[in-house]
Amino acid sequence: xxxxxxxxxxxxxxxxxxxxxxxxxxxxxxxxxxxxxxxxxxxxxxxxxxxxxxxxxxxxxxxxxxxxxxxxxxxxxxxxxxxxxxxxxxxxxxxxxxxxxxxxxxxxxxxxxx
Amino acid sequence: xxxxxxxxxxxxxxxxxxxxxxxxxxxxxxxxxxxxxxxxxxxxxxxxxxxxxxxxxxxxxxxxxxxxxxxxxxxxxxxxxxxxxxxxxxxxxxxxxxxxxxxxxxxxxxxxxxxx
Numbered sequence: 054x055x056x057x058x059x060x061x062x063x064x065x066x067x068x069x070x071x072x073x074x075x076x077x078x079x080x081x082x083x084x085x086x087x088x089x090x091x092x093x094x095x096x097x098x099x100x101x102x103x104x105x106x107x108x109x110x111x112x113x114x115x116x117x118x119x120x121x122x123x124x125x126x127x128x129x130x131x132x133x134x135x136x137x138x139x140x141x142x143x144x145x146x147x148x149x150x151x152x153x154x155x156x157x158x159x160x161x162x163x164x165x166x167x
Numbered sequence: 168x169x170x171x172x173x174x175x176x177x178x179x180x181x182x183x184x185x186x187x188x189x190x191x192x193x194x195x196x197x198x199x200x201x202x203x204x205x206x207x208x209x210x211x212x213x214x215x216x217x218x219x220x221x222x223x224x225x226x227x228x229x230x231x232x233x234x235x236x237x238x239x240x241x242x243x244x245x246x247x248x249x250x251x252x253x254x255x256x257x258x259x260x261x262x263x264x265x266x267x268x269x270x271x272x273x274x275x276x277x278x279x280x281x282x283x
Contacts, residue, residue, distance in 0.1 A: 084269065095171075095258050095273030096212070109269065142210060153200055153219065154262075156271060158212035
C-alpha cells in the first residue's frame, strides 16, 4: 500500500520563474487537497478536488496559482511568476469519501524562491 | 469559522513518561471531526488519531489517546510511554463533517522533545 507521493521534494528557483509540483495520491482515494505550510505554522488549505473537479479554492490561491487533476488521479500545482513570499512547504493530501474523510499527507515539496 | 488553539509552543518529556499536548477549538458546527497529526523533521504529516464530535468514547490508538471534553471544547492528545522517536511537531486539526467544506483547519503546533 503506497502512500501519497510528491515530486520534486525540493525546488529552488529564481524570482519570476514558473514552477510546477506533482502529487500522486493513494490509488483508491477520490479526494485530493493542497496545503501550504510556512515555517513555524500549521498547514493552510489551498484547494481541493473530488475526482477531477476542483470544488474549493482558498482566497490564498492567487491568480498566479493554478491546480489541475485532469484524470482524477495525479494533480499538479503550478505557480507562475514566483515571489519570495511563495517560499514554503507545499503539502498534498488525499482521502477516501467516507464519514471521517481522514486526510493522508505526502512528504511535501519545499520551495525556495531566491 | 473554525479555530484551533495550541498554547504550548514546546514541551519536554522524559523517555517512558506520559505527556499531554493541549488543543482547544472553536466552531459553531454541531458535527465536526478532530484530528491529530505528527510532523517529524522530515516534513511528512502523519495521521495519529481521530475523534468525532458525537463519539461517546474517547479515541485511543496504541500509545495515543484523546482526552475529549466537548463542553470545554478541548481535545488533548495523551502519549503514553514516550519514546525518543516521538520527538516531532504535533498538530491538532478539525473540520466540519456535514457541510461542503472539506479542508482541515490546523493549530500552530507543539514541538515535543523526548529526553533520554
